[in-house]
Amino acid sequence: MRKLVFLLLVIAATSCNREEQHSKVSHKQNVWVFMMAGQSNMAGRGLVEPQDTVPNKRVLTINQNNEIILAKEPIHFYEPTMAGLDCGLTFGKELTRQVPDSISVLLIPTAVGGSKISQWLGDCLHRDVHLLTNFKEKVKLGEKYGVIKGILWLQGESDANETDCPLYLSRLTDLMATFRDVINNQEFPVMIGEIGSFSSNVYFLKINEQIEAYSRTDSHCMIIPTSDLKDRGDHLHFNSEGQRLLGKRYAEAYINTVYKTSTN
16 A cells, blocks of 8 residues: 555656646737746745646746746756746736736746846856846747736845945846846836845845835836745745745736736
8 A cells, every 4th residue: 555655646746747838829919928037036946845836727938948838836947956946836826817817927937046136237157047148038939929028036145245235226227227128118017026034144135225226216116025924944045935925926016016007
């Protein structure tokens, strides 16, 4: 009996990890594409649990070969030895719950852990990824299948230091303008998550203050609060529950600020 139970568990785990191709992509206007960018907390470092591997036929992503697949965690694939739960699948599921049934969500992962905002601006090669070039290529891929609707950005931990922190506001301003140039829409919505408040590093708070300062200059920017979220025990990365709450908050921000406004 124990051997049978073990075998069933192995089969279930294998099924959860298997990619499911999605060949029938909806009409482009019905595929809402969201870019996921930033560093490790957007790339995902949470523990992937069974609920995070249950797909939704309306929530899609890509694999390393740029093929459309049903989204399962982990979504990011640039750092395979560190891949974990991000906020993407929860975001997609929450969004599809509140929009018409004809809409599918395509999540495009571009976040790479440990990346500084200056490295994004400089298109640096970081962990074998040219950050801005990869973002541009993935935008083109997203435009092939659907309509780019927004950016989920979460980054700043690597800039939380004496040297980089004072420059964060100007660099964030430049990068969001660069992203909008790539997408060719200066009113393109960006959703920016705060970095965690669980660190003893005083510069984490200062980064969040600059994110807030930026939002006051950009009417198409939404700030995603994180002060109540918990870390996974390392005082750096959000835990699994925190990542799921982040996904819901990104979705709620988009629904309340962009979607409902456009439909009223």
